[in-house]
Amino acid sequence: MKHSIKKFYAIALVAVLMLSMLSACSSSEDTKTTEPTAAPAATKAAEPTATPVPTEAPKDLGGMEIVVGNWWETDKEPTTQKEEDTLAYRNEMMEKYNFKIKNVNLGSWTEYQEIVVSSIMAGDPAADVFVMDQKFIAAPLQQGLLYPLETLKNFDFTQEKWNQQVLDLMKFNGHNYGMAIGKMEPRLGIFFNKRLFEEAGIDPELPYELQAKDEWNWDTFTDLCAKLTRDTNNDGTPDVYGLASFSKDFFRGCVYSNGAQFIGKSDDGKFINTTGDAKFLEALEWGISLYDAGYHMPQPEGSNWDWFIQPFIEGKVAMQCAEEYKVNTWKDMEDDWGFVIFPKGPNGQMMTVFTENIVVMPAGLDPEYAENVAFAYNLFTNTTPGYEEEDWRANYYPVFRDARAVEETLPLFYEPDHGTMSYLPLIAGIDYGDVCYDLDARALTPAESVEKVQQLWQTFLDTANGVESVAQ
Secondary structure, three states: OOOHHHHHHOOOOOEOOOHHHHHOOOOOOOOOOOOOOOOOOOOOOOOOOOOOOOOOOOOOOOOEEEEEEEOOOOOOOOOOHHHHHHHHHHHHHHHHHOEEEEEEEOOOHHHHHHHHHHHHHOOOOOOOEEEEOHHHOHHHHHOOOEOOHHHOOOOOOOOOOEOHHHHHHOEEOOEEOOEOEOOOOOOEEEEEEHHHHHHOOOOOOHHHHHHHOOOOEHHHHHHHHHHHOEOOOOOOOOOEEEEOOOHHHHHHHHHHOOOOOOEEEOOOOOEEEOOOOHHHHHHHHHHHHHHHOOOEOOOOOOOOOOOOHHHHHOOOEEEEEEEHHHHHOOOOOOOOEEEEOEOEOOOOOOEEEEOOOEEEOEOOOOHHHHHHHHHHHHHHOOOOOOOOOOOHHHHOHHHOOOHHHHHHHHHHHOOOOOEEEOOHHHOOOOOOHHHHHHHHOOOOOHHHHHHHHHHHHHHHHHHHOOOOOOOO
């Protein structure tokens, strides 16, 4: 069955959906490093295990074209052996079941949400499957514009390939409106400058040692900040600071590492404001104490919002809380650096906070057409035969300066006690900055920043809690 959207994409290239695109973040930075860490040789299984086939296979999809929308690029030619093998496998599937699937750039990151929402509301979705930044989910979800995926028999969400945290995140009113494949992209952690550790008389491997012994906590972090903040020329002003970060990254780490969160979910599935929790306030108070002690570098007058990046590159800041993709920013940095998880608070665990691209389908599709889309997309998300045993860490070795970040920190992220997802991006109209910006500017105290968002956020939460079921 044809869908009316196909008229918009007659000139687009017909190729395959690259699995790696699903985990792409909005950053367009290059991923090379000047001194890549050597990775173990990739292994390809000698005898591929059988790949699951979808329900009711084989079937003929009648030559239908399926559009997968994103905001970064269209399909590209393979550049590695794995990509060539994946292309061959997917071409085989397309020929066998008589369909075509293509990756289409629908617009820029800033345009994308409006394109998705307006096209679905007009009854002519710009794609059959949309890859969504987590920040784009709130509006279509609240307006009932997403298809309940669990109603499609060609999706079996008990399969290992599906990301269960995303499935749990996207459950509302008994329905599932979003999915993702495989492991989530690594996110929040602490980068540290090894040369500055050595110059302060500290073992540059100490953060890794503390992390390995489960002794990487607020106290040890504070102690390091104190030792790393140094006035080397005795003029009364530090020449090196222990810490400088984007406030939304740093205070988010403080909150989640103390067992708190910005937005929670009640037993009946409603979003609730959890900033009033005592553990939340305790986290903000600890975070701002590092400012009070002079360990956090002050923002230079008249500087841009991202002022904190250059001081870390230049070796004026020893540690920075940031997301993993900053490896691209540090790729030409002269000093060596490492990467560990955010330290644990007295009521929490060492913690990272994931933000994941989420795959959705538009509401209103004819059920038979939706089943065919699910059938095809399920095929394209299967692991390429021969690569079932591939080490997921292999892609990260080239972008880090040491192996310990890849072999110790990143696996820790995926342990249940040390990785979480936030509900806040699912609420339209609110932002981490509502709490963090005033703290960072020292305009409000932690208690005042919490009080500020109670009434401010309630209207948006009430709207979000009005999500209606769109079951077909």
